[in-house]
Amino acid sequence: MKFIFGNDFSFNNTKKVSGNLQVYYLDVGQGDAEYIRINDFDILIDAGPKSESDHLLKQLEDKNIDDFEMVIATHPHEDHIGGMSKVFEKYKVENFYMPKVTHTTKTFQNMLKSVSKQGLKVQTLKEGMQFNLGDGAKFDVYSPIKDSYDDFNNYSPIMKLTYGETKLMFTGDAETLAEKEALSRHLKDLKSDVLKFGHHGSSTSSSNEFLKAVSPKYGIISCGKDNSYGHPHKETMNKISKNQIKAYRTDLQGEITLTSDGKNISIKTEK
Numbered sequence: 519m520k521f522i523f524g525n526d527f528s529f530n531n532t533k534k535v536s537g538n539l540q541v542y543y544l545d546v547g548q549g550d551a552e553y554i555r556i557n558d559f560d561i562l563i564d565a566g567p568k569s570e571s572d573h574l575l576k577q578l579e580d581k582n583i584d585d586f587e588m589v590i591a592t593h594p595h596e597d598h599i600g601g602m603s604k605v606f607e608k609y610k611v612e613n614f615y616m617p618k619v620t621h622t623t624k625t626f627q628n629m630l631k632s633v634s635k636q637g638l639k640v641q642t643l644k645e646g647m648q649f650n651l652g653d654g655a656k657f658d659v660y661s662p663i664k665d666s667y668d669d670f671n672n673y674s675p676i677m678k679l680t681y682g683e684t685k686l687m688f689t690g691d692a693e694t695l696a697e698k699e700a701l702s703r704h705l706k707d708l709k710s711d712v713l714k715f716g717h718h719g720s721s722t723s724s725s726n727e728f729l730k731a732v733s734p735k736y737g738i739i740s741c742g743k744d745n746s747y748g749h750p751h752k753e754t755m756n757k758i759s760k761n762q763i764k765a766y767r768t769d770l771q772g773e774i775t776l777t778s779d780g781k782n783i784s785i786k787t788e789k
């Protein structure tokens with residue numbers, strides 16, 4: 519299955535879709551991993567920490583995935599890429615994307631080894647890219663804009679998945695700086711039905727300006743039970759209630775499954 523990318527194709531986002539989109543916000547403890555099934559594409563965004571990799575594989579196993587058309591590592595932190603090597607050992611991956619950044623940790627180097635072992639090149643993910651996923655579906659990438667950031671978190675791409683009339687925002691651990699950059703160039707494009715809250719619901723993400731632009735109906739927080747960071751932070755939970763966002767949390771509800779038929783979104787939880 520091939521996808522087309524580039525900035526030069528026109529996309530009619532009111533196009534009718536013929537199937538269903540499924541997004542699984544997987545339960546990987548204190549970390550991030552999302553599996554997206556859309557048309558014939560299997561996409562994985564992040565793979566959680568190494569300590570949860572068996573649990574991650576078990577959750578993926580249930581879903582009868584033959585291979586991944588696209589795997590994305592949002593940034594080099596262990597809670598997002600610790601499980602990558604195991605994913606690459608088990609599944610064939612056709613395309614691997616990450617922002618242009620490097621790290622000296624063994625986890626990061628092992629991930630790169632796994633990528634090259636499959637004969638793949640690392641492809642760079644950056645602002646302005648668009649992926650056509652066929653049948654009324656596309657990915658738009660709104661950050662990272664700059665070549666370098668002091669904090670690894672801000673390399674995380676802020677990406678919107680459009681399926682028919684429904685829109686889902688993914689953020690990795692993007693913090694307010696990255697949000698500000700996305701707002702500076704894409705203010706009008708950010709509106710989404712669903713927001714995966716940045717950085718596990720930390721107060722260093724989800725600025726009022728960003729929340730206003732996205733104005734989600736549903737929010738997803740991926741974090742570990744009783745984690746040492748205190749995620750999600752009280753400030754974020756206050757914003758969620760103030761903006762009347764219906765929030766779901768992997769630490770309390772386990773795996774979260776979202777289905778869209780291109781018009782309506784339904785969400786169910788494991789617990």
Ligand SMILES: [Zn+2]
Nearest residue numbers: 549595597691
């Ligand atoms: Zn993280």
